[in-house]
Amino acid sequence: MFDTDTAHRPTNECLKITEVLARVGDKWSILVIGRLGDRSMRFNELRRSVEGVSQRMLTLTLRGLERDGLITRTVTSSIPPRVDYELTGLGRSLLVPVEQLARWAQEHRPTVEIARREFDLKMTADTV
Amino acid sequence: MFDTDTAHRPTNECLKITEVLARVGDKWSILVIGRLGDRSMRFNELRRSVEGVSQRMLTLTLRGLERDGLITRTVTSSIPPRVDYELTGLGRSLLVPVEQLARWAQEHRPTVEIARREFDLKMTADTV
DNA sequence: CGGGATCCACCGAGATACTG
DNA sequence: CAGTATCTCGGTGGATCCCG
Numbered sequence: 001m002f003d004t005d006t007a008h009r010p011t012n013e014c015l016k017i018t019e020v021l022a023r024v025g026d027k028w029s030i031l032v033i034g035r036l037g038d039r040s041m042r043f044n045e046l047r048r049s050v051e052g053v054s055q056r057m058l059t060l061t062l063r064g065l066e067r068d069g070l071i072t073r074t075v076t077s078s079i080p081p082r083v084d085y086e087l088t089g090l091g092r093s094l095l096v097p098v099e100q101l102a103r104w105a106q107e108h109r110p111t112v113e114i115a116r117r118e119f120d121l122k123m124t125a126d127t128v
Numbered sequence: 129m130f131d132t133d134t135a136h137r138p139t140n141e142c143l144k145i146t147e148v149l150a151r152v153g154d155k156w157s158i159l160v161i162g163r164l165g166d167r168s169m170r171f172n173e174l175r176r177s178v179e180g181v182s183q184r185m186l187t188l189t190l191r192g193l194e195r196d197g198l199i200t201r202t203v204t205s206s207i208p209p210r211v212d213y214e215l216t217g218l219g220r221s222l223l224v225p226v227e228q229l230a231r232w233a234q235e236h237r238p239t240v241e242i243a244r245r246e247f248d249l250k251m252t253a254d255t256v
Numbered sequence: 257c258g259g260g261a262t263c264c265a266c267c268g269a270g271a272t273a274c275t276g
Numbered sequence: 277c278a279g280t281a282t283c284t285c286g287g288t289g290g291a292t293c294c295c296g
Contacts, residue, residue, distance in 0.1 A: 017233050
């Protein structure tokens, strides 16, 4: 699993996946990518849209995504200044597998929640 | 995006996704799931297999996955004791979208790395 | 408006030691 | 073998203030 060939090559392929998941798996990245899936957005517009993200974290998230070539940052020097963020082709392509994962989440969340409650019940029963 | 209907309903659907990504996005979960994709494994076997994971984190990761119903934990009371971990049907179903993401990672990693290097160069150029 | 800089709290995660 | 318990440190992320 996670290997191109049948041989066992953990550190090579798996590190790449870990790397991508470090990018996608953080608290805000996919939410931002999801928002930008529809259209390009400005900073504060994005900030209000994502809801819960702090200014600092949005900035850091956007920087990271820009660094990885997933979004573009377009500055329009005017007063007031205007900065637009937009998905690149690469970012848009990432949207596909992320949507798959989102679908899995929606589909199986009830099951997970039930399992979670059952597990917690067992644990408290053992402790008592 | 991330909504079932066209209306804008961020906090409902998006929170679910965030939840799943919190589960999948942490450092070890998918690696463990990936390893268990082939076959069930014992604790230390898994520990050696994942490579880099500490005993503590493997324990915590396995507990989390078990709690969410993604893996089962089977204890065989013997000397020495034996505990086997195995993917559930739910866990196996999660493997599908995760593989998609893994494929994206493998496919686009070179592009990301180039973008990353370019970005870093620009930054250092600006600073200097 | 779109950030940068700073301070601080929290907890994720490694190291170590002990147990059934 | 398969954990639990504790201590500790570094990083992540929030809050706040300031700037072009």
